[in-house]
Structures are given as structure tokens and as C-alpha cells.
Amino acid sequence: LSVDAFTASVVNPACPPYQTSVVSELRGFRGIAMKYVSHAFASGAAFALALSAVPSIAQDRQDDAAVAAEAGEHDKLFALFADADERELKLNPVGALFRGDMRYADRLGDYLTDEYLAASKADNAKNIAMLAEIDRSKLSATDQLAYDVFAYNQQRTLAGFAPEILAVTQVRPINHFSGFHTFYPNFASGQSAAPFKTVTDYENNLKRHKDYIAITDRAIDRFREGMETGVLETKLTIGNVVSQLDTQLAMPVEESPFFMPVKNFPEDFSDEDKARLTEEYRAGTAEIYAVHARLRDFLRDEYMPVARDTVGLSQMKGGAELYSQLIEDTTTLPLEPDYLHNLGLTEVARIKNGMEEIKREVGFAGTLNQFFDYVRTDAKFKPESREALTQTYYDIGKQVDAKIGDYFSLVPKTPLEIKPYEEYREKFEAGGSYNSGAPDGSRPGTFYFNAYDLPSRLTTGNVTLYLHEGAPGHHFQISLAQENTDLPAFMRFGGNTAYVEGWALYAETLGYPMGFFDDPWNRYGTLQDEQLRAMRLVVDTGLHAKGWTRQQAIDFMLENSGMTETEVVAEVERYIAIPSQALAYKVGALKIQELRKRAEEQLGDKFDIRDFHAEVLGTGSLPMPVLEAKIDRWIAAKAG
Numbered sequence: 001l002s003v004d005a006f007t008a009s010v011v012n013p014a015c016p017p018y019q020t021s022v023v024s025e026l027r028g029f030r031g032i033a034m035k036y037v038s039h040a041f042a043s044g045a046a047f048a049l050a051l052s053a054v055p056s057i058a059q060d061r062q063d064d065a066a067v068a069a070e071a072g073e074h075d076k077l078f079a080l081f082a083d084a085d086e087r088e089l090k091l092n093p094v095g096a097l098f099r100g101d102m103r104y105a106d107r108l109g110d111y112l113t114d115e116y117l118a119a120s121k122a123d124n125a126k127n128i129a130m131l132a133e134i135d136r137s138k139l140s141a142t143d144q145l146a147y148d149v150f151a152y153n154q155q156r157t158l159a160g161f162a163p164e165i166l167a168v169t170q171v172r173p174i175n176h177f178s179g180f181h182t183f184y185p186n187f188a189s190g191q192s193a194a195p196f197k198t199v200t201d202y203e204n205n206l207k208r209h210k211d212y213i214a215i216t217d218r219a220i221d222r223f224r225e226g227m228e229t230g231v232l233e234t235k236l237t238i239g240n241v242v243s244q245l246d247t248q249l250a251m252p253v254e255e256s257p258f259f260m261p262v263k264n265f266p267e268d269f270s271d272e273d274k275a276r277l278t279e280e281y282r283a284g285t286a287e288i289y290a291v292h293a294r295l296r297d298f299l300r301d302e303y304m305p306v307a308r309d310t311v312g313l314s315q316m317k318g319g320a321e322l323y324s325q326l327i328e329d330t331t332t333l334p335l336e337p338d339y340l341h342n343l344g345l346t347e348v349a350r351i352k353n354g355m356e357e358i359k360r361e362v363g364f365a366g367t368l369n370q371f372f373d374y375v376r377t378d379a380k381f382k383p384e385s386r387e388a389l390t391q392t393y394y395d396i397g398k399q400v401d402a403k404i405g406d407y408f409s410l411v412p413k414t415p416l417e418i419k420p421y422e423e424y425r426e427k428f429e430a431g432g433s434y435n436s437g438a439p440d441g442s443r444p445g446t447f448y449f450n451a452y453d454l455p456s457r458l459t460t461g462n463v464t465l466y467l468h469e470g471a472p473g474h475h476f477q478i479s480l481a482q483e484n485t486d487l488p489a490f491m492r493f494g495g496n497t498a499y500v501e502g503w504a505l506y507a508e509t510l511g512y513p514m515g516f517f518d519d520p521w522n523r524y525g526t527l528q529d530e531q532l533r534a535m536r537l538v539v540d541t542g543l544h545a546k547g548w549t550r551q552q553a554i555d556f557m558l559e560n561s562g563m564t565e566t567e568v569v570a571e572v573e574r575y576i577a578i579p580s581q582a583l584a585y586k587v588g589a590l591k592i593q594e595l596r597k598r599a600e601e602q603l604g605d606k607f608d609i610r611d612f613h614a615e616v617l618g619t620g621s622l623p624m625p626v627l628e629a630k631i632d633r634w635i636a637a638k639a640g
Contacts, residue, residue, distance in 0.1 A: 073143075077143055084150075094108055100440060112219060124161070131154065149626065152623050171223065174241060175234075177574055178577065186257060193443065205261065220298050232303075232306060238307050240577075244428060247424075248292055258281070262277055313544040314544055330496075330498060331624070382455055396463055397466065415437070420450065439492070460522065460562075464522075468504045498584040501585040503589075532571070539582075602635050
């Protein structure tokens with residue numbers, strides 16, 4: 001799975017939201033959207049239950065008082081959610097735009113400013129204070145869940161404001177996986193969430209250009225602060241940023257994604273507006289090229305000579321403390337690097353044995369590594385063309401659709417579009433990703449796959465990638481959350497990586513009962529992908545806690561999987577750029593699998609896979625301890 005399929009960890013308030021994302025452009029701004037059941041239904045059910053139990057008039061009155069108290073606390077809680085959300089949208093206006101809220105569409109935000117940080121701190125303090133005024137014991141069970149998630153998010157945000165954390169995050173504003181320079185070209189092209197239907201839409205985009213230029217210049221200033229304090233990014237990541245900027249600057253202005261909107265004017269625009277906007281977009285694009293050149297030249301000529309040769313956080317000033325915090329942010333559990341490293345080694349060995357079984361099943365006579373080389377190099381496992389690869393994913397989508405009803409009682413209304421990355425960005429993207437659709441269904445969700453360097457791509461993992469990024473993985477989870485307008489906005493549009501990516505990795509395993517992995521090559525592909533997540537536990541902790549080099553990490557992954565070197569290098573450089581995020585996949589998936597096994601054993605014939613999935617997904621992205629407690633309550637109630 002790609003970085004784009006990731007989702008974002010708990011937002012680090014010291015940095016712009018895009019820096020905490022590892023998914024696509026959307027997740028860079030508002031994390032991964034979640035699914036939540038209606039709080040209104042839960043409160044209404046509690047009210048109905050109170051009225052149905054009437055042993056006495058006195059009991060009636062007691063029940064009425066309890067319901068009134070619950071309703072009062074519910075209203076206070078959801079007023080807090082609404083207020084916090086509105087403050088968040090004003091601070092991070094692109095998040096509003098992705099929802100279709102155009103009130104702040106002429107702004108990107110004041111990222112990388114002291115004012116932005118101060119406002120973030122003030123919002124966090126206000127949220128914590130307002131939450132403390134609400135009596136949790138008087139809330140319904142579902143509202144208590146919302147309370148707990150909101151409290152968890154605020155506490156993790158608060159942890160990000162610790163001086164020692166700010167000192168090592170603010171001064172490293174971008175790398176090749178996180179930064180406006182990777183997000184903004186597509187966002188401003190007319191191919192993303194920003195609408196280009198009216199003259200005002202086009203003018204808003206030009207205004208956002210001004211913010212983008214200011215943010216990019218501020219990034220240079222922040223890097224300079226790090227040069228003074230000795231907190232530095234790696235030569236590797238900065239070198240990749242320079243290459244990205246070189247690629248963008250090499251494009252003629254009129255072929256740039258920033259110029260694309262004027263090539264697709266709506267028919268009702270006047271000739272005068274078309275002519276004016278064309279010139280303004282040409283000038284605006286030139287200004288963006290100028291700031292890109294400033295950033296590129298600074299990074300290449302001034303920053304690179306002093307950047308770190310090492311790649312791990314533990315080898316950066318203040319990095320060990322940051323890594324510990326990032327682990328808890330992404331896994332939602334206070335896990336130690338050594339525990340995760342050893343867990344990964346155990347999983348790598350188990351999955352490797354599964355691939356040995358496939359080798360025997362298909363009659364391959366050589367060693368396992370020779371088997372890996374055979375699959376890596378044989379032409380029958382390579383896509384024939386960009387068009388053929390696209391058709392393969394269309395076919396997989398239809399086959400999944402035909403089986404989904406046996407496993408899910410709730411499916412999203414938002415359609416799913418399947419397409420390759422645009423050629424201008426595909427070189428630096430991972431194997432696939434998901435971009436969410438609009439909450440009102442006006443824009444479909446999109447499963448992106450990578451068609452760059454086709455000889456390096458293998459078809460064995462196509463099914464697994466689709467299950468993870470598309471249905472029933474991220475597309476189901478994100479779309480159902482956004483479509484549920486009864487939920488508080490932070491639950492519709494927020495989440496944690498362990499749940500989000502844990503669910504998507506769990507979704508891959510449904511390919512077994514669906515019959516996709518009866519085919520040994522599809523099963524080979526899914527084991528390779530599962531091995532990737534297991535190796536991440538080893539490699540991420542190796543790099544950031546045990547002093548591993550980039551080459552050590554590459555060698556370990558090549559030795560223990562059938563991944564191509566192109567894929568391995570992209571993965572390792574991802575882990576270097578966004579520490580700890582990759583740990584959450586396997587941690588979250590193992591927890592969901594553990595909970596399913598517990599439910600199957602305790603419920604026996606009462607267990608229904610559709611009910612379990614609804615229960616896991618029904619209240620959205622929960623921290624792992626909260627999810628576990630919720631499933632335990634469900635098992636107890638169902639066992640009755």
C-alpha cells in the first residue's frame with residue numbers, strides 16, 4: 001500500500017495539517033475520514049427505553065429527570081463539537097473546501113507562522129476546558145464514545161505542543177512526502193476538490209496562489225531556524241525535494257498543472273473573462289515558479305551541505321523523544337520500539353513460511369529468494385500496458401462488487417472511480433492511494449494506481465491493493481463517514497492511523513473468504529503485501545531507534561520479500577521521511593483480527609460477519625483501547 005493510502009496520524013499542531021498526512025492530497029489536510037453512527041439515534045433509543053420502563057410514577061419522574069440531564073449534556077457536547085469544528089475550519093480553510101464549504105475558499109491558511117501556532121494552542125486549550133464542563137456520566141453510550149475520542153484527540157494534540165517537540169518539528173517544514181509543494185500542484189489544477197465552475201472560483205484559486213507563495217517562503221525561514229539550532233532534515237529527503245522541484249520547474253508554464261484551469265474554462269465564461277484570467281494565470285504561475293526556484297536553490301546550495309547524513313530520528317537532536325511520541329500518535333498505544341521490532345520479526349517469519357508453501361504449490365524447484373526473483377523478473381507478472389492495467393482494476397472492482405453483500409450490510413452511496421496517477425506526479429507516488437469523494441456525492445472517491453515504470457510493477461498484488469484502497473477498504477470507511485450527516489464533523493472527517501490503516505489491511509484479508517486468494521499468484525501477492533506491513537515494524541524501528549542505515553533497510557526488505565528494488569527504495573525513503581506512520585498498519589490490523597476471533601469464539605452461532613463489520617465501522621475511527629472496550633461490550637450484549 002502506498003503512502004497515500006495511509007492515513008494521517010493525530011495532527012501535530014506545530015505543523016500544517018499537510019505535514020501529518022501520508023495519504024493523498026485530501027488526507028494531507030484533514031486526515032482520514034471515519035464512519036460514525038448517528039448520535040441522535042443513540043440518544044433517541046435511550047429516551048425510548050426510559051419511557052418503556054415504568055414501574056411507578058416515582059420511577060417515571062426519575063427517568064424523566066435522567067433523560068433531561070442526558071439531553072442537556074448531549075446538547076452541550078455537540079455544541080462543543082460544532083464550535084471546535086468551526087474554529088478548525090477557519091484555521092485550516094482547505095479542510096472546509098474539501099467538504100464543499102466555500103466560505104474560506106480564497107485562503108490556504110497561515111501555516112508556518114507564530115500566529116498559526118498560537119491560534120492552534122488557544123483552540124486546544126479551549127476545547128479541553130469546555131469538555132471538562134460536561135458530565136460524561138450523563139451522556140448516552142454513543143455520546144460517551146464521542147466524548148472519549150474527542151478527549152483523546154485533544155490530549156494528543158496537547159502533547160504536540162511540548163517545547164521539546166516543537167523544537168524538532170517546526171524547523172523541518174517539508175520533505176519529499178510532506179509539504180505543500182507535493183500537494184498544491186494537483187489541488188490547484190482543477191483536478192481536485194477545488195471547484196472551477198465560476199469566475200469567482202478561478203479568482204479564489206489565484207488568491208490561494210498568494211498564500212502558497214508565502215507559505216513556501218516561510219518554509220525557507222523555518223529551515224534556517226533549524227540550521228541555527230542544529231535540528232536538521234536528512235540529505236536524502238532534501239535531495240528528493242530538490243528533484244521534485246526540478247521536475248516541476250522543467251515544465252513549460254503552459255503545461256504546468258497551475259495553468260490547467262484556463263485550458264478548461266466553462267462554456268458560459270465571457271471572452272473578456274477568459275482573456276483576463278488567462279493572463280492572470282500565466283503571471284500567477286510564473287510567480288509560483290519563482291518561489292519554487294527560491295526554495296530549490298536554497299535547499300540545494302545552502303541546506304544540503306549541512307543536512308544530516310544519517311537517516312534515523314534517534315540520530316537527530318531531540319529525535320528519540322519525538323519518535324516515542326510519534327509511535328503513540330500513530331498506533332494509539334504506548335508501545336516500545338523494541339517490542340514492535342520483535343513483533344515484526346515474528347510476523348516476517350510466519351508470512352515467509354506461507355510463501356514457502358506457495359512455492360511448493362506451484363512446483364518451483366529453487367530457493368525462496370530464487371522464487372522471488374522469478375516473480376520479479378518473469379514477463380507474465382508485468383502489466384502489458386497502462387490501458388491493460390487499468391482494465392485489470394476495472395475487472396477486480398466488478399468482482400468485488402458481486403461479493404460484497406455477503407460481508408457488509410452497509411455500503412457507501414459515493415461512487416468509486418478507478419484511474420492511474422497523472423503523469424506529472426506518478427514518479428514520486430507509491431503503488432496506490434485513495435482520495436475521498438465529496439460528502440454530498442458530487443465528486444466520486446478515487447482509487448489511484450501507479451502506472452509509472454511498468455516493468456517494475458507486478459500484477460500479483462493488484463487484488464490486494466484494490467481491497468485496501470477501494471472496496472471494502474478506505475472507500476467504504478471514508479465515504480460512509482462523510483455521508484453520515486448526523487455525526488459531529490470531527491468524527492466524519494478525522495481519525496487515527498491505527499484504525500484507518502488497520503481496517504484497510506484487515507479488509508485485504510477478506511480476499512480469502514471471497515475466494516480471490518484461491519489463486520496461488522493472488523495469494524502470493526497478498527502475502528507479499530502483508531509481509532510489507534510486517535517488515536515495516538522491523539524497518540521503521542530499525543531506522544529510527546536502532547541506527548540502521550538506508551542500505552540495511554533495503555537489504556532486509558529485499559531478502560524477506562518479493563518486492564522489486566524500485567518498490568523497496570520508495571518504501572524505505574518513505575519511512576525515513578515520515579517516521580512511525582507505517583507501524584500503525586500491522587498494529588491496527590492485528591487488533592481488529594484479535595477482536596474478531598474473540599467475538600467468533602464467544603458468540604459461536606450468534607456471530608455474523610456483517611454485524612461485526614458494522615460494529616467495528618459503525619462508530620468510526622476509535623483509538624485501539626476504545627475500540628476494544630466497545631467490541632467487548634457488544635459481545636457481552638449479544639451473548640445476552
